[in-house]
Amino acid sequence: MTLDAHTQFHLGLLKQLHTLLSALTDLDHWSAESHSELLEELNGLCSALEQGQFDDWFSGQDVLCKVFNRYPQVAHLIPRDLLWFFGGDCLHFMPDEEIEAFQALDEQRHAAEQAGETFDWGKARQLQLSQDDGQRH
Known part of the structure; x- marks a missing residue:
């Protein structure tokens, strides 16, 4: 498989x-x-x-x-991604802002899958992190 x-x-x-x-x-x-x-x-x-x-x-x-x-x-x-991937009790180790960021990624992934497109989680996550860094500076 x-x-x-x-x-x-x-x-x-x-x-x-x-x-x-x-x-x-x-x-x-x-x-x-x-x-x-x-x-x-x-x-x-x-x-x-x-x-x-x-x-x-x-x-x-x-x-x-x-x-x-x-x-x-x-x-x-x-890796914070693992906390989101497994969810449940792992989410207690994540602040609300981080959960919201991962929810946005998941929504992007599901939208891409619905459209029959491939979604690269790693690239999307890196883009999200670089945008977050840009907003902080």
Whole structure:
């Protein structure tokens, strides 16, 4: 089964997150075993997405929430797109303005799909971020 571009984009972000977490050596009060289990959960999430067998959004939310709670020192490095992708409890880590920005992207994506056009989430997100930066300066 081939993955749509939207899922592929987020799968890439999950793999980057796995790489980031794999490199952590400062685990604070979490055991190495607990850290390994979280990496396994993240790896399983990636595998399920790759195989097109992913339908448990709660497991994605659970893994990301664990990352935020266990490793606050890297919370700023977690791609915000993943929080939006999994939704639910992950949205608690996003301010309202950020949720609104992602809602706008989702609306663009759905409009493009309805029109039979391809939508590049990564490019649209970069454009949105560059516009946001321009408005702040």
